[in-house]
Structures are given as structure tokens and as C-alpha cells.
Amino acid sequence: xxxxxxATAPRRRPPAPPTRAEFLAQKLAxxxxxxxxxxxxxxxxxPLAAAHxxxxxxxxxxxxxxxSSGLVETRPRRGAVVARPEPRRLREMFAVMAxxxxxxxxxxxxxxxxxxxxxxxxxxxxxxxxVRGGELLAYRAANVAFHQALYAGAHNGYLAEIAQxxxxxxxxxxxxxxxxxxxxRQSHEEHGAIVTAILRGDGExxxxxxxxxxxxxxxxxxxxxxxILGEPEQNQPVS
Amino acid sequence: xxxxxxATAPRRRPPAPPTRAEFLAQKLAxxxxxxxxxxxxxxxxxPLAAAHxxxxxxxxxxxxxxxSSGLVETRPRRGAVVARPEPRRLREMFAVMAxxxxxxxxxxxxxxxxxxxxxxxxxxxxxxxxVRGGELLAYRAANVAFHQALYAGAHNGYLAEIAQxxxxxxxxxxxxxxxxxxxxRQSHEEHGAIVTAILRGDGExxxxxxxxxxxxxxxxxxxxxxxILGEPEQNQPVS
DNA sequence: GATGATTTGTACGTATGTATA
DNA sequence: ATATACATACGTACAAATCAT
Numbered sequence: 001x002x003x004x005x006x007a008t009a010p011r012r013r014p015p016a017p018p019t020r021a022e023f024l025a026q027k028l029a030x031x032x033x034x035x036x037x038x039x040x041x042x043x044x045x046x047p048l049a050a051a052h053x054x055x056x057x058x059x060x061x062x063x064x065x066x067x068s069s070g071l072v073e074t075r076p077r078r079g080a081v082v083a084r085p086e087p088r089r090l091r092e093m094f095a096v097m098a099x100x101x102x103x104x105x106x107x108x109x110x111x112x113x114x115x116x117x118x119x120x121x122x123x124x125x126x127x128x129x130x131v132r133g134g135e136l137l138a139y140r141a142a143n144v145a146f147h148q149a150l151y152a153g154a155h156n157g158y159l160a161e162i163a164q165x166x167x168x169x170x171x172x173x174x175x176x177x178x179x180x181x182x183x184x185r186q187s188h189e190e191h192g193a194i195v196t197a198i199l200r201g202d203g204e205x206x207x208x209x210x211x212x213x214x215x216x217x218x219x220x221x222x223x224x225x226x227x228i229l230g231e232p233e234q235n236q237p238v239s
Numbered sequence: 240x241x242x243x244x245x246a247t248a249p250r251r252r253p254p255a256p257p258t259r260a261e262f263l264a265q266k267l268a269x270x271x272x273x274x275x276x277x278x279x280x281x282x283x284x285x286p287l288a289a290a291h292x293x294x295x296x297x298x299x300x301x302x303x304x305x306x307s308s309g310l311v312e313t314r315p316r317r318g319a320v321v322a323r324p325e326p327r328r329l330r331e332m333f334a335v336m337a338x339x340x341x342x343x344x345x346x347x348x349x350x351x352x353x354x355x356x357x358x359x360x361x362x363x364x365x366x367x368x369x370v371r372g373g374e375l376l377a378y379r380a381a382n383v384a385f386h387q388a389l390y391a392g393a394h395n396g397y398l399a400e401i402a403q404x405x406x407x408x409x410x411x412x413x414x415x416x417x418x419x420x421x422x423x424r425q426s427h428e429e430h431g432a433i434v435t436a437i438l439r440g441d442g443e444x445x446x447x448x449x450x451x452x453x454x455x456x457x458x459x460x461x462x463x464x465x466x467i468l469g470e471p472e473q474n475q476p477v478s
Numbered sequence: 479g480a481t482g483a484t485t486t487g488t489a490c491g492t493a494t495g496t497a498t499a
Numbered sequence: 500a501t502a503t504a505c506a507t508a509c510g511t512a513c514a515a516a517t518c519a520t
Contacts, residue, residue: 019315055510061303068307076258077516092397158331294489316495
């Protein structure tokens with residue numbers, strides 16, 4: 001076979017020719033979720049266009065998408081800001097996320113395939129090492145993978161979609177650090193209980209344990225949320 | 240007081256100066272949900288713009304919003320179509336909707352206020368009359384109100400939002416008629432059981448009954464879904 | 479409260495990529 | 500396979516509304 005191997009390959013298109021608007025929406029979403037664009041930050045079209053070297057048109061379309069996805073709020077002739085839900089709404093979202101993840105956990109107990117179960121267990125064991133080593137960064141990354149494994153294992157793509165979406169919208173309020181100190185060890189133990197319940201096929205227990213796990217997590221988030229939500233009404237415009 | 244009564248009123252702005260893009264998005268959403276724009280129908284910018292007497296710009300922005308909200312699918316340089324989820328995804332959405340409404344029912348049993356309980360019971364009694372009279376249209380409208388009462392009664396705005404959103408995305412597949420014939424009477428009886436469970440504060444039972452109710456409803460939808468999903472790949476463009 | 483500056487909303491023209499003959 | 504037609508993506512100009520003075 002020849003060099004580039006494109007001989008019989010069905011010549012896949014470049015993974016979808018990303019339009020500028022699409023690219024921008026993704027980029028802005030990342031910045032919001034990562035907490036670099038704080039809730040309440042104004043998103044003005046011209047500065048954004050300039051900052052990314054495009055015209056206002058793709059910026060506007062990106063903002064429209066983010067608006068529908070809940071990451072930004074737009075008031076008709078008054079511009080867009082990074083979404084800053086009311087404290088009450090935030091608690092509601094958290095409660096729903098807990099139920100969605102409990103649902104996913106129960107689904108895993110029922111529907112996970114043997115390979116998936118092995119991988120979940122393996123991942124959890126790898127995370128144990130990170131806890132012992134205090135590798136906070138690695139643990140955070142693995143934690144994302146852990147929850148995604150649960151989404152995938154339930155074999156319900158729509159559930160995974162809205163659960164992950166809810167998690168994304170809450171992400172700006174976890175901001176940088178979470179699970180600091182002892183909470184990390186405790187959190188991992190809670191994961192362990194969930195994994196065990198799933199592996200033995202006990203969906204009820206898995207769901208309950210997940211709910212409890214997230215209830216404790218919420219308490220840990222409380223301070224961060226209060227901090228961000230307590231900010232003055234007017235934030236600084238986008239860089 | 241004078242004619243328009245704007246004397247001491249805190250001069251509310253005209254219910255939000257609706258932008259064309261916003262208006263269009265809402266209008267298209269209605270047409271999709273009502274089943275007048277069938278899943279798979281191409282949504283071309285120029286015809287839409289002409290049909291609504293605007294330029295392509297607001298059309299494009301409306302499509303971007305609907306894209307994120309899941310009512311239309313867009314492939315980068317290939318235009319938009321009314322969303323047509325895979326059968327599998329449709330089943331997933333239905334399953335999740337059942338769980339979300341079960342959650343809402345359980346929430347109602349816990350959180351509904353006396354007034355709300357009375358109203359729910361009253362609504363259910365009014366629907367009984369409609370069943371006896373065979374007033375299908377009135378029942379359909381009341382049914383929407385019934386489910387919205389459950390969303391509201393749970394006192395979780397986010398739950399209400401995503402449950403209703405899921406319901407909207409499934410709406411095109413119920414199309415015109417549903418609950419025809421005997422299913423209507425049966426459906427009403429199921430509602431009755433749910434209402435009773437809520438009123439006596441039994442969230443567990445309310446949730447279980449709601450799940451069962453929707454499982455039976457799904458079966459009734461099956462034919463319609465198959466019909467719409469079975470259509471040829473290429474649908475007719477928008478009028 | 480009126481006026482000016484800034485920003486959003488809309489229209490339109492052009493380029494580029496996709497689909498079709 | 501090449502070329503033609505067409506729809507989308509983007510840029511730019513203008514209009515209208517918001518806000519700041």
C-alpha cells in the first residue's frame with residue numbers, strides 16, 4: 001500500500017470544515033465552562049470579533065447558539081452576558097443533575113457490558129492511586145472521565161446529553177478548585193461505593209449512593225457559588 | 240383614569256421589543272412542534288426569508304437558535320432540516336421524559352401547595368367531563384395544562400424547563416391525533432391514580448404511576464413515529 | 479429631559495464550498 | 500471527470516435603539 005494510505009480509504013472529509021461561527025461557539029463555551037469568562041461578563045460583539053479576527057456575523061451566530069444552550073443570556077437590544085442563574089435556579093439545576101446522574105448510575109447497573117464494567121473498575125483503581133499521591137490535577141481529569149463512563153454505560157445518549165449539558169452549565173461555579181483536601185479522599189470512597197453497587201447490578205443502591213455523593217458535593221460547591229454570585233452587577237467586558 | 244392606563248404603572252417596556260430573529264425562531268418552533276413542518280423538511284434560508292418578508296440574516300440567526308435547542312439539525316455548508324432523530328434516540332428521549340415527569344410527580348407530592356393541589360384536582364375533574372363528552376380537542380388542551388401543572392407543582396424551574404423541552408422535541412412525532420378512542424378513557428384513569436397519589440403525599444407511588452402512564456403512552460405513539468421516520472430521505476422544501 | 483456616542487439588529491453583496499448535469 | 504448552478508458563510512454598510520453625558 002502506498003504512502004499516505006488514501007488509496008481505498010473512502011476519503012473522509014476534513015473532520016467537518018469548521019465554520020468560524022461554530023469554532024467560536026465552541027471556543028467561547030470552553031472559556032465559560034473553564035471559568036475564564038466569569039458569569040455576568042458582558043460579551044460584546046465588536047471586541048469579540050476583533051479578538052478572534054473575524055467579522056461580527058460569526059460572532060453573532062455563535063452567541064445565538066450559546067444562548068439556546070444556556071451558557072449565555074441575551075436581552076433583546078442590550079447584548080449578551082455569560083449566564084448567571086439565580087441562586088435558586090442553580091440549586092434546582094444541581095438537584096436535577098443529581099437525579100440525572102442517579103438515573104445514569106442505575107442504568108449502568110442494568111445495561112453496562114462486561115468490558116465497560118471492567119473499564120469502570122480499572123478507572124476507579126487508577127483514581128485511587130491519584131488520591132494517595134495527592135495528584136489533584138490528574139484526579140480532576142479522571143473524575144470527568146469517570147462521570148462520562150457512567151453516562152456512556154447507561155446506554156442512553158439523550159440522558160448523557162442533558163446530564164452533561166447540565167454539568168457544563170454548572171461548571172463555571174465550581175471554578176478552579178474543588179475537592180480540595182479531605183473531600184477528595186471522601187469523594188473517592190463514595191465513588192467506590194457507587195462502582196460496587198453497579199458491578200453487583202444493584203441499580204437502586206447505585207442511584208441512592210449517587211444522590212448522596214452529589215448532595216455532599218453540592219455542599220462543597222456552596223462557597224464558590226456564593227462567591228461568584230455575590231459579585232457586583234456590572235462585570236468587566238471581554239478582553 | 241385615562242384611556243391606556245399607563246398612569247402610575249412602572250412603565251413596563253413593550254413586552255420586549257421582539258427582534259425579527261427571535262420572532263422567527265418562535266414561529267418556526269411552533270410550526271415544527273405542531274407538526275406542520277415535518278421532520279426532515281429542508282429549511283432553506285432564501286425561501287424562509289421571502290416567506291416571512293425579512294432578509295436572510297434573521298433567518299440564519301433563528302436557525303442557529305433552533306439548532307442548539309434541538310429542533311433543527313444543521314450540517315456545516317449543507318443547510319438545515321427539521322430535526323429527525325434516529326428511532327433509537329427517540330426511544331431514549333421518551334424514556335428520559337418519563338423519568339423527568341416521574342420526578343416532577345414525586346416533587347408535587349412533596350412540594351405542592353394547598354392551592355395547587357386543589358387546582359390539580361379541579362383540572363382533573365374538568366377533564367373527566369371532557370372524556371365523557373368525547374371532546375378530544377378540549378382534552379388535548381387540558382392535557383397540556385395538566386402536565387404543566389405537574390411541572391409547576393414540583394417547584395423546580397429547571398426540571399420544568401428540560402422536561403418541557405424534551406416534550407417539545409417529541410411533539411412532532413405525536414403529530415395530529417393521539418389518545419384516540421379507548422386510550423383516552425384509560426389515560427384519564429391513569430391520571431386519576433397519579434393525582435390521588437400526589438394528593439396523599441405518596442411521591443414514590445406518583446412517580447411509579449407516571450412512569451407506567453408514559454410507558455403506555457409510548458406504545459400509542461409507536462405507529463406515528465414509525466410513519467414519520469419511515470419517510471423517504473428527501474422531503475419537500477419549505478413553502 | 480434632550481443630545482451624542484456606542485452597540486445591536488437588519489439588509490445586502492461577495493466568496494467558497496456542495497450538489498448536479 | 501469537468502463544469503455549472505446554487506446555497507451557505509462571511510464581510511460590510513446602514514438603521515434603530517440603548518446608554519451616557
